[in-house]
Amino acid sequence: MKHTKFQISIRSVWALMLALGMMTTISQAWAAGFPDKPVTLVVGSTPGSAPDTIARIVANRMSESLGQPVVVENRPGAAGSIGASSVARAEPDGYTLMMMTAVHSISPSVRDDLTYSFADDFQAVGMVASVPLLFVVNNDLGTKDMAAFIERAKQGDIFYSTPGIGTIQHLATEDFAKSAGIKMTIVPYKGGGAATKAVIANEVQLFFAGIPPALPHVKNGALTALGISTPKRSAAAPDVPTFQELGFEGYDVDNWHALYVPAGTPADVIGKLSKALNDAIALPDTAEKFLSVGASPNPNTPEIQDAFGISEIARWKNVIETNQIELGK
Structure with missing residues (x-):
């Protein structure tokens, strides 16, 4: 029996749709069992630093929610890019996280030696904290x-x-x-x-x-x-006015901390990690512990953080170009 090109095309479409449906089902089934082993949270700075302290506070609470240990691993060097480079190459399965900070959105404009792209090689889990x-x-x-x-x-x-x-x-x-x-x-x-x-x-x-x-x-x-530097006063220094209060309208510099995973991590897995993160930073004692490094909880969604991270890359590039800042690259 001779098939027309139209019939072949229709069959191809149905085959593709069936395959995609099976992939989605498999992905959801796999995510339902996630995690079934420890999760690694990479920090691109030394033990005792603000990112390290914030990561350990969050890791402990996320471990309780996920039912598996979240283990902090320090990989310092090159303004956090050594750790970020290793996570960018990791399997996109949700078992390797990266504590990104504002410096990672600055690095694309100030470093010529990056072996990863913040914009292309990572997906956000969510914001952890604001650090003015x-x-x-x-x-x-x-x-x-x-x-x-x-x-x-x-x-x-x-x-x-x-x-x-x-x-x-x-x-x-x-x-x-x-x-x-x-x-x-x-x-x-x-x-x-x-x-x-x-x-x-x-x-x-x-x-x-x-x-x-x-x-x-x-x-x-x-x-x-x-x-x-942030629009809201800090609980750690409540008597110090914000720059916006001082007349610098729109001035907002946040040395933010956020969790990211390698690009390609299944959406259902990111959703589980995001829920565990937001549950962790919603706890009252988390906010109290953040105060030790001048941080405050700042939860959001993966979609909002992805957009924010990209906007920060553009924002700092513009600051450098507008102010003609010498970087000695």
Whole structure:
């Protein structure tokens, strides 16, 4: 019997639909048994760092929800790109997670040696926490509020510390300087602790710091905090105004932390991980523990986080190009 091309085409379509339906059924059945072994959560920084601390808090709670251990594995180096590169190459089965931070959305614009694409090689599970930056200045400046600091900065000779070129602290400071109509000179240090001590010693006049290294010095009077970078005040420093409160409309710098998996991970598996994550960060004691690193829970969905991550890549690229920031690549 002779078949027409139309009949063959119809049969091909039905065969494809049947195959896809079987694949979906298999995927759902496989996801129903997920996880049946420990899950690894990779952190691209050293033990004791903010990402590591946040990851361990969340991992413990996710383990309870998933019924399997979530084991934190530190793979530090190259601003988190060593860990990210290993996760990008992992099997997309939900058993390998990555704690991404804002630096991963900056890296595509500041590093030429990346072996992965944040945009193409990862899918989001969801946001974990917001981690604002604290704008601290040396007391010898005699500036007790932001308006006084800006007036002083317009006179010149203001130096600021960062934990490196191309870090979120570096870019946040340059973005602020443009908004304020001032110019300052960068002095890179090795790490946030050293950058904070440099302000106390008056080697530099300011630092856009992570809360943990700076807040104790604010509380004991060694430093003055003039502003915080996120739209909401931090529970760790409730008396410090936001930049939006200070008149910098739309200024929002969040050193966010979020969970990602390799691209191609089944949607049902991502859904399970997302639920476990959001259940974990909804617990009251999670918020209390986050405070130790100046973080606050910030749950969302995989779809929202995927879109946010992509927007952050474009946002930081624009900051670098608009401000003509020298990166020494």
